[in-house]
Amino acid sequence: MTAHLRLIIGSYSGLWTAAMAETISRLPVAQSFFDSPQNIIGSSLVIVVVFFVVAVVVNRRMAWVNHTA
Numbered sequence: 001m002t003a004h005l006r007l008i009i010g011s012y013s014g015l016w017t018a019a020m021a022e023t024i025s026r027l028p029v030a031q032s033f034f035d036s037p038q039n040i041i042g043s044s045l046v047i048v049v050v051f052f053v054v055a056v057v058v059n060r061r062m063a064w065v066n067h068t069a
Contacts, residue, residue: 017051 017047017054020050021047
């Protein structure tokens with residue numbers, strides 16, 4: 001049961017991260033940031049940090065759910 005729940009939450013967090021990256025890249029301020037070649041590392045770092053934060057939050061939430069079950 002928990003494996004299925006983790007898979008569902010993990011796929012939703014992955015979709016959320018992709019949607020957030022897409023939304024950020026469409027902002028007018030972010031257009032120049034993402035288009036300039038020297039900021040490719042910076043934009044990749046931003047996406048990785050956002051994904052890491054989401055993974056940590058989901059992991060903490062799942063630990064709390066498993067603890068209270």
